[in-house]
Structure formats: structure tokens, C-alpha cells
Amino acid sequence: MYCAPGAHRMFTMKSVTVDEKEKLVIDSDEHYVFCRPKHYVDSSGTTWANEEMELRHTTDIYHASDSKYSSEFTTLCKRLRDDCFYYLDTNVAEDFKRSGDNEEYTIYEEKRVAHLKRRVELALEQYENLPEKREMEMKTLSDILRVRDVVKECVTLHTNLAKSKTVSYHSVQGDHKRLVKSLQKVVTQIEELELPVMKSRQCIRADSGPGVGCGNHEVQFRMAEVARISNADMRIILHGSRGDSGQNEAEQTNSGVSNAVCDGSTIEWEKHKRFENLTSEEIAGLTLEDYNICEELRDKKNAWCVAREVALRVDGAPCMGEYMKGFVAIRPSDAFFWNKEYLERFYKTQSADTKEKIPGYYYMQKIIEFDCDHTESGELYREYVKHGCLEKKNQLCDWCKEHNFVGPFCGRILRPFPNYNKDDFHYLDVFDTPMKIDGKPRSPDDMQPRANIKKLVKDKKLILGDNSIEVFSKKFIIPETQVIVGCEAYTRERRCCKFTERRKKERKEQRKKGKKNSPTMIGKH
Numbered sequence: 001m002y003c004a005p006g007a008h009r010m011f012t013m014k015s016v017t018v019d020e021k022e023k024l025v026i027d028s029d030e031h032y033v034f035c036r037p038k039h040y041v042d043s044s045g046t047t048w049a050n051e052e053m054e055l056r057h058t059t060d061i062y063h064a065s066d067s068k069y070s071s072e073f074t075t076l077c078k079r080l081r082d083d084c085f086y087y088l089d090t091n092v093a094e095d096f097k098r099s100g101d102n103e104e105y106t107i108y109e110e111k112r113v114a115h116l117k118r119r120v121e122l123a124l125e126q127y128e129n130l131p132e133k134r135e136m137e138m139k140t141l142s143d144i145l146r147v148r149d150v151v152k153e154c155v156t157l158h159t160n161l162a163k164s165k166t167v168s169y170h171s172v173q174g175d176h177k178r179l180v181k182s183l184q185k186v187v188t189q190i191e192e193l194e195l196p197v198m199k200s201r202q203c204i205r206a207d208s209g210p211g212v213g214c215g216n217h218e219v220q221f222r223m224a225e226v227a228r229i230s231n232a233d234m235r236i237i238l239h240g241s242r243g244d245s246g247q248n249e250a251e252q253t254n255s256g257v258s259n260a261v262c263d264g265s266t267i268e269w270e271k272h273k274r275f276e277n278l279t280s281e282e283i284a285g286l287t288l289e290d291y292n293i294c295e296e297l298r299d300k301k302n303a304w305c306v307a308r309e310v311a312l313r314v315d316g317a318p319c320m321g322e323y324m325k326g327f328v329a330i331r332p333s334d335a336f337f338w339n340k341e342y343l344e345r346f347y348k349t350q351s352a353d354t355k356e357k358i359p360g361y362y363y364m365q366k367i368i369e370f371d372c373d374h375t376e377s378g379e380l381y382r383e384y385v386k387h388g389c390l391e392k393k394n395q396l397c398d399w400c401k402e403h404n405f406v407g408p409f410c411g412r413i414l415r416p417f418p419n420y421n422k423d424d425f426h427y428l429d430v431f432d433t434p435m436k437i438d439g440k441p442r443s444p445d446d447m448q449p450r451a452n453i454k455k456l457v458k459d460k461k462l463i464l465g466d467n468s469i470e471v472f473s474k475k476f477i478i479p480e481t482q483v484i485v486g487c488e489a490y491t492r493e494r495r496c497c498k499f500t501e502r503r504k505k506e507r508k509e510q511r512k513k514g515k516k517n518s519p520t521m522i523g524k525h
Contacts, residue, residue, distance in 0.1 A: 005034070005254060006048065006329070007031070007033050007251075007254045007257060008032040008033070009249050009250045009252065010030045010031075011027070011249070012027045012028045012061075012199075028061075029320065031253045031322060031323075031324040032055055032324070033253065033311070034311075034327045034329045034330070035311040036307065041329040041331075044218055044340070045212070045216055046222060048219075048222075049222035049223075049226060050330050050337055051330065053229075053336040054330055056078065056082075060074075062199050064200075069137060069193075069195070072130055073127065075126075077190045080144060080190060081187055081191065083123070084147070087113075088184065089225075089228060090112060090360070092362040092363045095109075095363055096173075096176065100173075108359030110155070111339075113155050113179070114155050115338040116151055117155050118334065120151055121148070144189060150175075150178060151179065153175060154172075197406065200230070200233040200407050201233050201407065203238065204235070204237045205240075205250070206239055213239065214380065218344075220371060220382065223382065225367060233407055233410055234383070234410055235383075236383045237382045237383075239380035252320055253324070255319075256317060256320065259317070260314045261310055263313065268305075269302060269306050272298050272305070308328050312326065345358050346360075373388065373393065378448065379445045385412050387400050387411075412435075414430055414435065415442065415444070415447065416447065417433045417434060418476065418477040447476060449486070453472075453490055456472070457491065469483050
């Protein structure tokens with residue numbers, strides 16, 4: 001029962017003046033931990049994005065202003081607004097038109113609307129189960145609740161279209177238009193409620209692991225989606241160098257999790273016993289297939305029980321002078337983002353023609369284009385900025401025309417530039433740092449030492465033992481000893497990569513030879 005923590009350390013910074021110098025200090029610091037049964041909840045970019053959306057909906061850490069409503073009603077409205085917005089954003093005409101042509105496209109649309117129904121029901125159930133509700137909130141909610149009936153009707157029609165030919169595509173199309181109008185109305189109504197303004201600038205510090213690495217396609221895609229859903233002004237992912245993840249702020253939260261879980265007591269991993277709730281006659285009548293199904297269900301129940309136990313131990317445990325909040329991981333069926341299956345197919349498919357046939361293709365292309373227009377990538381960082389399209393295409397895209405900055409206007413963060421007027425290794429003050437060199441915009445990694453070591457070693461322009469080390473040290477203001485260490489590390493990395501690639505090629509050739517030489521077996525029944 002492998003249970004892994006997903007640690008989110010959320011802190012806000014404020015500007016203070018110390019010795020006539022402006023500095024950023026931590027204003028608030030909170031720790032949230034999602035306990036994931038790893039067999040059922042992975043550590044992919046989708047999982048991290050789902051957890052971020054859950055925190056956006058259920059906590060006030062993202063609020064830039066106070067709420068005049070109860071926390072439960074605020075959570076409900078945030079959930080409904082984002083769920084409705086996401087359905088509308090994924091609603092690309094070219095994708096929907098194909099749902100009448102092929103069963104796979106029909107199933108995709110059925111899943112899309114069924115997921116919306118599930119999310120709406122979950123949000124409303126949580127609020128309706130409250131013992132006390134404010135009269136003003138219930139009156140506001142009565143109009144919004146009508147969308148639930150429209151969603152249910154659309155789910156039924158899509159299901160019938162997928163399973164039989166008795167329902168025509170045109171009848172579904174009509175109800176779909178009605179659903180879109182209803183959702184647009186809900187989004188408008190909720191935005192008119194004057195809910196708390198959400199913080200629009202976010203810096204994400206993470207290690208460079210597979211589920212959070214900014215080079216991961218899934219991470220990039222979800223980052224762009226969250227930017228649209230939250231109407232972000234700026235989102236940045238920053239990674240520490242490989243082998244240096246211990247410096248990451250969330251590692252201190254992980255340390256707190258370790259202290260909370262390892263308290264000397266045991267965790268019962270087999271809460272549900274074998275053949276639980278089965279009579280002796282039912283047990284005797286089980287086939288091997290039935291037995292395997294029962295065991296799979298039992299393992300699943302036990303895994304979630306263990307995750308719940310770990311979450312209870314984490315919840316309220318001390319960490320860095322604060323107290324952690326523990327959650328059980330979100331079940332994939334209840335999570336905000338549901339289309340991971342199609343996204344993986346999209347990125348794994350090489351052929352452009354085959355890729356175009358994947359359900360949701362036009363929506364995924366829309367997000368990728370949006371990401372390319374607004375995001376800049378460099379050595380272990382990725383930066384989204386609203387109006388980023390202006391610097392790449394010299395004009396605002398439709399999204400930026402319709403969505404103004406939530407906070408003051410902001411551009412890309414200035415990248416450090418060496419101060420050659422000082423003797424030791426110093427960078428220019430941020431206010432003196434240039435954005436352009438010789439009238440041209442600086443490239444993302446122009447003065448990044450690690451990125452340039454990789455590039456120059458690969459091009460054989462940075463060689464151990466000659467004066468290129470000294471030249472590099474002066475240009476990029478790092479000690480020669482560190483330049484040498486960087487060169488040696490990258491050289492080892494290249495050798496390992498070449499060895500791995502060679503071994504893969506050899507195995508592939510061996511498999512081909514094995515298939516050619518294997519005898520053909522002919523059997524008769």
C-alpha cells in the first residue's frame with residue numbers, strides 16, 4: 001500500500017525596506033499535503049494541477065480580498081464558475097461537429113458532459129448538506145441551480161447518441177447550444193457576485209521531477225489551462241538544479257510529513273479482510289475471475305483507507321512554526337481535469353494525420369498555440385505572461401483583448417546580467433538590468449551559466465585545460481573551479497546518455513533478430 005505525499009507549501013511575500021534596501025519577506029506560510037495511493041493516483045502534471053485547482057476552490061490562500069459570503073458558498077461558486085468555464089473553453093466547434101461522424105468522437109463528448117454533471121453534483125451536494133445556510137445565498141443559488149437540469153438532459157442525449165441510432169445528432173446539437181447558453185449565464189452570474197479577487201501572479205518552485213518538470217508536455221499544457229481558467233497575469237515555474245532538490249521550499253513540508261507519519265504507531269493496511277461480507281456459499285461459488293475482481297476491489301478500498309489514515313496523521317501536525325493541513329488525494333473520477341487519456345495519446349502520436357483524428361484534437365491545438373504565444377522557456381524555468389503574444393506576434397490575441405490585467409500591468413521578469421564594473425562576481429541591480437542588448441531583446445538563457453556550459457561543451461568551445469575556462473569565468477562571473485565542475489558534470493551526463501542510447505539501439509536490434517530467427521509454430525485444435 002504505497003502512499004506518497006503531494007506537498008504544497010504556499011507562502012505570500014511582501015516588500016519591506018531594510019537598511020534603505022527593498023527586500024521580500026514571507027508574509028504568510030501554509031502547508032497542504034495530499035496523500036496519494038500511488039497505484040490509483042500518479043504524480044503526473046495532471047495530478048498536481050488537479051490539486052492546485054482543489055486548493056484554489058477550498059482555501060482562501062489565493063484570495064486578494066475578503067469575502068462577504070460564507071466560506072462554503074464561496075467555495076461552491078468558485079467550483080461552479082471554473083467547471084462551467086472549463087467546459088466552455090473545451091467546447092471547440094470543430095471537435096463537436098465530429099461527434100456525429102464517429103463513435104469515438106461521440107464518446108468523447110459524452111465523457112465531457114458527464115464529467116461536468118459529476119462536478120456540478122459534487123459541488124452542490126457539499127453545500128446542500130450544510131446544516132445552516134444564509135437566506136441571501138440560497139436566493140442567489142436558486143437561479144444557478146437550474147443549470148443542473150440542463151446538464152442532466154444533455155448527458156442523457158449524449159449517452160443515447162453513443163449507444164444507439166434512435167437519437168439524431170441534430171437533436172443533441174440543439175440541446176448542446178442550450179447548455180452552452182446556460183453555462184455562459186452561470187459564469188456571468190457568479191462573476192457578478194463580487195467574490196474575492198484572486199491573486200493573479202504566482203511563482204511555483206519545484207524540483208525537476210517527471211510530474212513537475214517544466215519540460216514535461218503535460219505540465220506545460222496544464223499550466224496554460226490553469227492560466228486561462230484563473231485569468232492569471234503571470235505564472236512562473238522555477239526549478240533547482242538536478243541533485244539540488246533539497247533546497248526546494250516544499251522539501252521542508254515533506255520533512256514535516258515524515259515526522260507526523262513516523263510517530264511510532266503502526267498503520268493497519270488491511271482494514272478490509274479477504275471474503276469480507278461474503279457467505280460460505282458465496283465463497284464456494286466464486287470462480288477464479290470473480291476472486292480476482294474481489295481482491296482488486298479489496299486492494300483499492302484498503303489503499304484509500306491507508307491514504308485516509310496518513311492524511312489524518314498529517315492534518316494538524318506542526319511544520320515550520322505552522323500546522324499542516326492533510327487531505328486524501330482526489331479520486332480521478334472526481335478531479336477537475338479529466339482528459340489525461342486523450343492528452344497522452346496526443347503527445348505520443350508522431351503522425352500529424354493520426355494526431356488530428358484524436359478526439360479533442362482542436363482544443364488541444366488551441367491550448368498549445370496559446371501556450372506558445374504567451375510562454376517563454378529557458379534552463380529549468382517557464383514563464384507565462386499575459387500580453388506575451390504582443391512581443392511574439394506584434395499584436396494582442398483574442399484572449400488578451402477580452403481579458404485585462406487583474407493587477408497592475410506587468411512584463412517578463414528581468415533576468416540577471418553581470419556587473420563588469422565590480423571586481424568580484426556581482427550582478428547588476430534589478431532596476432539597472434537591461435531587457436535588450438544592442439537594441440535586440442535578450443534571449444532566455446543568454447547569461448545563464450549552466451545552459452551556456454552545456455551549449456559550449458557540446459560545440460567543443462569550452463574545453464578543460466585551456467584558456468576557454470578563464471574566458472567563460474570572466475564573462476559569466478562564476479569561479480573557474482565551478483566552471484570546471486560544470487564541464488565535468490555535463491561531460492559525464494553526455495557519456496551516460498550516449499551509453500543508454502547505444503544500449504537501447506542494441507536491444508532493439510536483438511529483438512528484431514530474435515523475431516526473424518524464431519520458428520513459426522502451427523497448431524491444430
